[in-house]
Amino acid sequence: MTDAPVLVVTALGDVTADLVLAELYGRGVPVVRLDPAADLPTTATMSARIDQGFFTGDVTTATRHIDLSRVSSV
Numbered sequence: 001m002t003d004a005p006v007l008v009v010t011a012l013g014d015v016t017a018d019l020v021l022a023e024l025y026g027r028g029v030p031v032v033r034l035d036p037a038a039d040l041p042t043t044a045t046m047s048a049r050i051d052q053g054f055f056t057g058d059v060t061t062a063t064r065h066i067d068l069s070r071v072s073s074v
Contacts, residue, residue: 004072005030007059012038032066034059 006024010017012035016036024031034044039061048057048068 003030004070005032005066007031007066007068007071007074008033009036009074013034030066031062032059032063034061 006029008017008021008031010033012033017033021031021033033047033050034040040046044059044061046057046059048055050056055071057068059066059068
């Protein structure tokens, strides 16, 4: 198990992503799924910045929050 979250940017109907998400959940990996077409700007907010080669900022959806500086993978 890891506490470094994964940000999955995909459409809600992406069945391949559903399989990946199920595997990540099964491994105890914290995951935030973001569908930019459906979530932004109505049910989610995002602020991001690259500072000295590192991402900072956050993504907040209706059910999750992720600190981009802690993301292990997108």
